[in-house]
Amino acid sequence: MYALTKKELYEIKGGSISIGTGLLIIAGIIFIIGVIDGYVRPLSCR
Secondary structure, three states, X not given: OOOOOXXXXXXXXXXXXXXXXXXXXXXXXXXXXXXXXXHHOOOOOO
8 A cells, every 4th residue: 555645645636626617517508598598488477
């Protein structure tokens, strides 16, 4: 077994950035679909 040094531990990159970026892209797509849907089929307030 090999023990990592502090420097090596700080250089480890996790997957949280890619997950957050993916969620941001998905949220943007859903928002754009909602805006387009609002222009195409406007619903009156009740």
